[in-house]
Amino acid sequence: MAKRLILAIDGPAGAGKSTIARAVAERLGFVYIDTGAMYRAIALWARRLGVALDDMRRLERLALEANIEFAAGASVVLLNGEDVSAAIRTPEISEAASKVSAVPAVRRALVDAQRRMAAEASVVMEGRDIGTVVFPEAQVKIFLDASAEVRAARRIGDLEARGESSGEVAAQIRDRDHRDRTRAEAPLMQAPDATYIDSSSLSPDGVVEAILKLVRAKTSNGGIH
Numbered sequence: 543m544a545k546r547l548i549l550a551i552d553g554p555a556g557a558g559k560s561t562i563a564r565a566v567a568e569r570l571g572f573v574y575i576d577t578g579a580m581y582r583a584i585a586l587w588a589r590r591l592g593v594a595l596d597d598m599r600r601l602e603r604l605a606l607e608a609n610i611e612f613a614a615g616a617s618v619v620l621l622n623g624e625d626v627s628a629a630i631r632t633p634e635i636s637e638a639a640s641k642v643s644a645v646p647a648v649r650r651a652l653v654d655a656q657r658r659m660a661a662e663a664s665v666v667m668e669g670r671d672i673g674t675v676v677f678p679e680a681q682v683k684i685f686l687d688a689s690a691e692v693r694a695a696r697r698i699g700d701l702e703a704r705g706e707s708s709g710e711v712a713a714q715i716r717d718r719d720h721r722d723r724t725r726a727e728a729p730l731m732q733a734p735d736a737t738y739i740d741s742s743s744l745s746p747d748g749v750v751e752a753i754l755k756l757v758r759a760k761t762s763n764g765g766i767h
Contacts, residue, residue: 547572547664548679549757550672553686554730555636555718556693558741558749559668562686564617565750567666570757573612575659576619577669577676578639580610580652582630583621585638595641598648605651612659633701633714640718643670646727670722673733681760683736684753690715692742 549572551563560576567574584605585595593600611620619627629635642648653676660667660677667676673683688696694712701711722730732738737756741749 546660547681547757547761548660548677549664549666549682549684549753550677550680550733550736551666551668551684551686551753552670552673552730552732552736553668553684554670554688554693554722555640555715556697557686557688558696558746559686561746562741562749562753563666563668565746566753566757569750569754570664570666572664572666573659575612575656575665575667577652577656577667577672579612579619579630580608580655581643581648582635582639583610583619583626584608584648584652585635585642586626586630587621588642589635589638595638598645601642601645602647602651605648610655631704633710637714637718640721644721644725644727649727670730671728673736674731675728678733682753682757683733684756685732685736685738686749687738687740688742689740690719 549566551559553559560578563576564574566572584601587604587608588595588601591604593604595601609620609622612618617627618625619630630639656667656676659665669676673680673685690712694715697711697715739749739752744752
């Protein structure tokens with residue numbers, strides 16, 4: 543009998559989680575859920591409404607009220623029906639999202655939303671605490687990492703390709719790493735049963751193939767859907 547499978551990919555900023563998770567989901571025919579984009583969407587909404595990033599009560603309300611959707615087959619993020627895919631990828635929103643994600647009530651609201659999204663189908667979900675908090679029962683867990691220098695270089699390349707400033711990227715990644723690893727609510731850490739993959743010297747295709755091999759090993763004795 544076919545069963546639902548959850549593939550959790552965690553790791554620090556710039557490790558390549560979104561690229562890898564999207565490719566793996568496409569290869570497997572699973573639903574791809576970018577949890578980082580959800581926090582970015584809340585940060586964007588807060589900025590637009592003038593909500594201070596330390597106003598925990600109002601941030602919680604936004605997280606509870608937001609309608610965040612992922613369009614199937616495309617890298618599209620919808621916030622209350624609006625395509626915000628590009629708007630949430632600026633350095634300013636990345637920085638704001640890191641602060642928003644440290645608010646316990648926001649995390650609880652979005653974790654509930656993530657669990658609802660994964661209730662109906664097999665999913666590839668990536669973020670900071672998927673294998674440890676959101677889905678500790680995930681059948682396949684990956685901790686995707688890379689050196690700080692490689693992660694900064696990747697982020698700079700992405701920004702420059704879009705014609706955006708990249709001057710503070712290295713410092714922002716260091717600051718975000720510190721916040722993600724030391725926050726009180728669901729800090730970034732490797733789950734004990736997660737497979738560690740260092741992508742510093744691997745191509746995206748190489749990482750994808752390594753993950754697919756793990757999935758095949760996990761599912762060789764039963765079906766998934």
